[in-house]
Amino acid sequence: MISITRHFILLGAAGLLAGCATDRSIGLAPEVQVTKLEELPAPRGEISYVVGLQEKLEIEVVGAESLSGTYLTDIDGRLAFPLIGVVELEGRTPSEASTLIADRLRGKFLLDPQVRVIPEEFPVPSISIGGQVKKPGSYPAVGRQTLLRVVNQAEGLTEFAKEDDVLVLRTVDNQRYIGVYNLRAIQRGNYPDPQLFPNDIVMVGDSPERRRIDALLQLLPPILTTAAILISQR
Numbered sequence: 001m002i003s004i005t006r007h008f009i010l011l012g013a014a015g016l017l018a019g020c021a022t023d024r025s026i027g028l029a030p031e032v033q034v035t036k037l038e039e040l041p042a043p044r045g046e047i048s049y050v051v052g053l054q055e056k057l058e059i060e061v062v063g064a065e066s067l068s069g070t071y072l073t074d075i076d077g078r079l080a081f082p083l084i085g086v087v088e089l090e091g092r093t094p095s096e097a098s099t100l101i102a103d104r105l106r107g108k109f110l111l112d113p114q115v116r117v118i119p120e121e122f123p124v125p126s127i128s129i130g131g132q133v134k135k136p137g138s139y140p141a142v143g144r145q146t147l148l149r150v151v152n153q154a155e156g157l158t159e160f161a162k163e164d165d166v167l168v169l170r171t172v173d174n175q176r177y178i179g180v181y182n183l184r185a186i187q188r189g190n191y192p193d194p195q196l197f198p199n200d201i202v203m204v205g206d207s208p209e210r211r212r213i214d215a216l217l218q219l220l221p222p223i224l225t226t227a228a229i230l231i232s233q234r
Helices: 094-105 147-153 183-187 208-219 222-232
Strands: 007-010 032-035 056-061 069-072 078-081 085-088 115-119 126-131 137-140 161-172 175-181 201-206
Touching: 056 094, 069 078, 085 094, 094 115, 126 147, 147 183, 147 201, 161 183
Parallel strands: 007 032, 007 175, 126 201
Antiparallel strands: 056 069, 056 115, 078 085, 126 137, 161 175, 161 201
């Protein structure tokens, strides 16, 4: 497997885009390396909560009352903690945040710190979907969610959706992954419907070709428009 510095882009099976001449403009940033995986890695266990932005956290350091208390992450998901300074908590689970703070305290300030991070409120786990769907937004991640189910919850695709350019963004162990899926191939049963997890982000691409056809149809007389629609649907 290729060593990855920051991001993965998933290309290959499970309804992913086949190689073609069309430039999808994905993976061009210098910190992104492209690799080929069979599927997006699943989160460890059933992680449904990660620390967010401007969020209140109750942090307890056992045996160190002066360090324990209520803290607030900033707009970047960072938190200023006594003795150790700023820690990056956004996107981490409470367990990961606890380990990070304990590791920073260990040795220099405390011999064997025991840290607990408890969110003030647990938000309902959700999956976000945007782009060319009729009702973009966040939807509850209840039960076993899949890509098709989330698209259906968003009331389906718009007329300008690009069905073979559907992205699923997922972060696992602070590593970002991007999967590129062909929704039509999944709908036809050519590939399995991929499972989605809390905190996944789905983006449905836009089709410039369909927009050009629509603009052209606006210029045609009604009788020719009907014929053009029939031709375009073949």
